[in-house]
Amino acid sequence: MRAAVPEFPEAKLRELADHYAAAVAAKRRRFWLGAAVMVAAVLVAGWMGDVDLWKFSENFWRFPTYFVSIAPKLSFSSLWADLSEWLWGLPRWTRLLGDTLLIAYVGTLAGGLCGFVLCFLASANLVRSRAIVFVTRRTLEFCRTVPEIVFALIFVLAFGLGPLPGVLAIAIHTAGALGKQFAEVVENIDSKPVEGVAASGGSWLQIVRFGALPQVLSNFVSYALLRFEINVRGAAVMGFVGAGGIGQDLIEAVRKFYFTDVSAILLLIVVTVMLIDFVTERVRHRLLGMEGAGR
Amino acid sequence: MNSFRFDNQASVAERHPHLFRPDWWQRVKITAGFAAVVGLFIFGIVQLDIPFHRLSDGMSRLGGFLRLMVPPDPGSLSQAVIYLHALGETVAIAFLGTLGGALLALPVALLAARNVVANRVVHILSRRSLDTIRGIDTLIWALIWVGIVGLGPFAGILALVCSDFGSFGKLFSEAIEAADKKPGEGVLAAGGNHLHGVRFGVLPQVIPILLSQVLYYFESNTRSATIIGIVGAGGIGLQLAEQIRVLEWQRVSFLILLILITVSTIDWISGKLRFAIIGRREIA
Numbered sequence: 001m002r003a004a005v006p007e008f009p010e011a012k013l014r015e016l017a018d019h020y021a022a023a024v025a026a027k028r029r030r031f032w033l034g035a036a037v038m039v040a041a042v043l044v045a046g047w048m049g050d051v052d053l054w055k056f057s058e059n060f061w062r063f064p065t066y067f068v069s070i071a072p073k074l075s076f077s078s079l080w081a082d083l084s085e086w087l088w089g090l091p092r093w094t095r096l097l098g099d100t101l102l103i104a105y106v107g108t109l110a111g112g113l114c115g116f117v118l119c120f121l122a123s124a125n126l127v128r129s130r131a132i133v134f135v136t137r138r139t140l141e142f143c144r145t146v147p148e149i150v151f152a153l154i155f156v157l158a159f160g161l162g163p164l165p166g167v168l169a170i171a172i173h174t175a176g177a178l179g180k181q182f183a184e185v186v187e188n189i190d191s192k193p194v195e196g197v198a199a200s201g202g203s204w205l206q207i208v209r210f211g212a213l214p215q216v217l218s219n220f221v222s223y224a225l226l227r228f229e230i231n232v233r234g235a236a237v238m239g240f241v242g243a244g245g246i247g248q249d250l251i252e253a254v255r256k257f258y259f260t261d262v263s264a265i266l267l268l269i270v271v272t273v274m275l276i277d278f279v280t281e282r283v284r285h286r287l288l289g290m291e292g293a294g295r
Numbered sequence: 296m297n298s299f300r301f302d303n304q305a306s307v308a309e310r311h312p313h314l315f316r317p318d319w320w321q322r323v324k325i326t327a328g329f330a331a332v333v334g335l336f337i338f339g340i341v342q343l344d345i346p347f348h349r350l351s352d353g354m355s356r357l358g359g360f361l362r363l364m365v366p367p368d369p370g371s372l373s374q375a376v377i378y379l380h381a382l383g384e385t386v387a388i389a390f391l392g393t394l395g396g397a398l399l400a401l402p403v404a405l406l407a408a409r410n411v412v413a414n415r416v417v418h419i420l421s422r423r424s425l426d427t428i429r430g431i432d433t434l435i436w437a438l439i440w441v442g443i444v445g446l447g448p449f450a451g452i453l454a455l456v457c458s459d460f461g462s463f464g465k466l467f468s469e470a471i472e473a474a475d476k477k478p479g480e481g482v483l484a485a486g487g488n489h490l491h492g493v494r495f496g497v498l499p500q501v502i503p504i505l506l507s508q509v510l511y512y513f514e515s516n517t518r519s520a521t522i523i524g525i526v527g528a529g530g531i532g533l534q535l536a537e538q539i540r541v542l543e544w545q546r547v548s549f550l551i552l553l554i555l556i557t558v559s560t561i562d563w564i565s566g567k568l569r570f571a572i573i574g575r576r577e578i579a
Contacts (some may be wrong), residue, residue, distance in 0.1 A: 023425060041390065048387035049448040049529070062443040102339035109336050145558050147522045149577065159353035163343040237434040240526060244343070254438050260435045270430035
């Protein structure tokens, strides 16, 4: 048995089809409009940015050539001697890498502590005064918007060459970045423990300590570890402006065309960064897992 | 604070003694962790040989710089025009760098996503090379490109393209792997081939997420683009580094102010756009 499918009257069908066509056309129009704006933006930006495709295509061969020329000359018959010649500065570079890691660590911890203190003041759910919240937030914003290498440039003039300006620059930037992330965590906490401590007569410090802190600590540590990862990369280039670490040797090697040194230092930096990423990711997953189990 | 007691505390304590006993193991663990963190901090300060005697001196010098910075002043009108042009260059570098990195990263991200290319070797190789590229900082890329295409903003664009290529490749492939399998399976079941499945099953799901990630990176690249001028790759960083070196503090503060305004404007715009694209969703 076959039931007839009821058909729309012709007029209704036409109306629906028109609507569909209009919707499709509108979408298409929007797409082409967006594409046109995009192309215009690319052209303007290309003009602004001195993009010279001719020069680029003419010189592009230098890019792979550069990597070939910085590659170490290793031959199988004298592998060990070649390796030790390539990594001739290994003791010095390891020490500088260690310095870089320590700059990142000390900067992260110092900045993290500042951010930790400031984040509670920037949380609207813990602080009544709008003024304090506003001022703290703007301060944090300033600290994280000015790039750390700009701070480093200025600090090098004030404190002299060496790791101190690097540590300070990273600390300030970290305070801004972590302060904001911490404050966001604090604003999302469950308000009941806070109210509980307040209701039983706790002072503001006790509210923060017993009401807020236990809820946010694991998230804080996780964010701080992530920031440490970022700061290791940042500390690796601090030496470009004379603020300590491996960057000093790298920029010297690049500028003076010590080709194999460039590849050796780059390799060491990449390996270190990957190692740090791997370790911190492990720790962070464990922390987040612990938090999940606790809930 | 008064110590707090409740009525039947004795009986509760009797039934659950472990809740009232100090947990020594836990305390030892916490103390040890704390000691390690603080110890490494002190070791770092000693090892880096941080000269504390220079701290107070430097602070007073820094205060002097700050006093010299107000009011921010570009010097002259022609100077201000140069700075504004440099600012435009910076935004152009960020824009083209982000765009180029995203366009290059998309095909590689498809290769690196396990649900698109099931080959383990391809997956691992593409992931590791993306990690390597990501491990090199934007400033280092800028340094390399300056040596290839010469000083100027073009080197900055190429530097951002390279470093974004690594980050986008990773983010995109993770987003693609997190996509829902069912639409793709539906396309396969309706007789499409694997490519159809990717094009009509996976891409429509992930494109909005990818777009919002690109916008987010545009924000952060504006920050990066302000500094790559320090190694000669164009943009406002070149002017900034120059003015810091010649101690023209009023111009420095003017430039920093310009950067702050630009970055927050772009934050605001791209925040709006991101909201329009995916709503208030978390970016992985």
